[in-house]
Amino acid sequence: MSDKKIENVIIIGSGPAGLTSAVYSARANLEPLMIEGEEAGGQLMITTEVENYPGFEHGITGPDLISVMRKQAERFGTRFITRNVTKVDFSSRPFKVYVGNDLYEAKTVIISTGASAKLLGLPSEKQYMSRGVSACATCDGAFFRNMEVGVVGGGDTAMEEANFLTRFASKVYIIHRSDNFRASKIMLDRAKKNPKIEFIEHSVVEEVLGDGKSINAVKMRDTRTNEVNEKKLQGLFIAIGHRPNTKLFEGILDMNEAGYLVTKAGSTYTNVDGVFAAGDVQDPIYRQAITAAGSGCMASIDSERWLEANEGH
Incomplete structure (x- = not known):
């Protein structure tokens, strides 16, 4: 002892x-x-x-x-x-x-x-954390005035973060791997009614792209066709819990x-x-x-x- x-x-x-x-x-x-x-x-x-x-x-x-x-x-x-x-x-x-x-x-x-915060686990996500990638909209939303941003997730957190971000961002894309959302109906409806929010379904983020200082796009893969495309974004919020x-x-x-x-x-x-x-x-x-x-x-x-x-x- x-x-x-x-x-x-x-x-x-x-x-x-x-x-x-x-x-x-x-x-x-x-x-x-x-x-x-x-x-x-x-x-x-x-x-x-x-x-x-x-x-x-x-x-x-x-x-x-x-x-x-x-x-x-x-x-x-x-x-x-x-x-x-x-x-x-x-x-x-x-x-x-x-x-x-x-x-x-x-x-x-x-x-x-x-x-x-649960993260996607991508090396590029880590590289750009706090340089365009964030896990907290209430903390960082105000830094994205008049910019286009993405929110990854399909639950209430993702809907909440997306709605909050529309106060600052010019456009918010909700990126989700399927068309099946865990979010409650009321939160999902609120996001769908918001004119600044657009849904990108059946998509997963494969890589965060940027110039070393801040992000300028993400690489997404379609979960049905495996087709990969790029989307210009200045911010990416991870909201998977x-x-x-x-x-x-x-x-x-x-x-x-x-x-x-x-x-x-x-x-x-x-x-x-x-x-x-x-x-x-x-x-x-x-x-x-x-x-x-x-x-x-x-x-x-x-x-x-x-x-x-x-x-x-």
Whole structure:
């Protein structure tokens, strides 16, 4: 057994939810330990301009926003381990959190491992991410004023993103692999009625084309004829869903059918007493930096009150 101290709180994950809970927990003298992961910072790290986070009137880049939050958490005494958690055991107290062979023990755990946008998996998509390719219309739509853009997907997310983009783009093409849509009838009808939206069915994006700096076209293949053609576009939004980063907690914590952690209404409590979840890992609906930060604050307050009631901290 380790002779290390038992932590008051271990925070797993380091996006806005985790960092906000770290700021609050550190200011409450709980000396939080954050295991931030090797790809620290979450989805904001692949976002260029963030213009909708209150307090930054001229906008801020995603990595800069994370950097400011991290420094703030550090200033109040948060300790960081920049490695990935490999296993957790919440079956008895103190809770066990493993990083490889290293064991850390905690009275409470805040899970803020976030979610990842599902992508097409093309090298060119990766190359042009944040240079015309985006996984978030609410984040990036305003950069595409009077441009023609594409949205890949056939569910409610894709319809929603397409409708939102028509506020800025001159034309929005919804690119879908079949003519069978998962989207609800009301969302599909709304998109079909929008004069700025055109559907390209039975098509998959094979490659994103550009000049190295930004995209200017996509290569599409017809799923029926295998015919390949090019479509001039200045933006491409991938809207095929998000995957919560919850593999670690399978069989341990309650999840919904999509894998999001289930928290008790109006709180960050999971089904394991003393384990809390904040941010996109438990939020399939809003998925914004500001809502993640807000729920990170809630998780910290929930864990602090839990400690007071159970540990007499």
